[in-house]
Amino acid sequence: MSEEEIEALIAERGELWLALAPLWLEREPREADYAHMVRVIERHALTPEQLEWIFRLELAPVLSRHQLSVAGEWRAFDEDRLLTQLVVHHRRLYGWRKGFWTLFSGLTTMMTRHRWNLLMARLARTREEVSDA
Structure with missing residues (x-):
């Protein structure tokens, strides 16, 4: 992956990755964290x-x-x-590795699934409110 491709990947995903990273922190995300995540997700459509x-x-x-x-x-x-760790992982995410992570994604998401579900519920409510307006 060239320097330009890495920069393009970070431009495309970096903000989103960093916004969603608090789902894995030791502390529970605050309401402000969830609101920020929803705003970033909405910008990425x-x-x-x-x-x-x-x-x-x-x-x-x-x-x-x-x-x-x-x-x-x-x-x-x-x-x-x-971001460096995520880019390195993303560069390798093809072939058998993609299949491996797809297969084991239940285990890697298990500890944060409840937070993810809360985020997706907030996102759905936000999108409903926008469509109702």
Whole structure:
């Protein structure tokens, strides 16, 4: 992947990845966190199905490792380091690796699924309110 392709990937996904990363933090996301996530999702105009695959295949394999680490408490991410890890993972996400992460995505999303479901419910309400207006 060239430098330009990496920059394009970060331009396309970086904001979204960083906005959704708090789903994996040790603390429960605050209402402001969820509101920020919804705003970023809306800017990217993704469907719930597209978001689900980003959650399962792009984010969970990288961020679930942080949850399982024995490094102790973690309440924030080093954004540059996290983006680097996500880009490296994304570059390898093809062939058997994509199949592997699809197969095991239930395990990697298990610890954050309740937060994801809350986020998707908030997103649905926001989209309903917009369509009703």
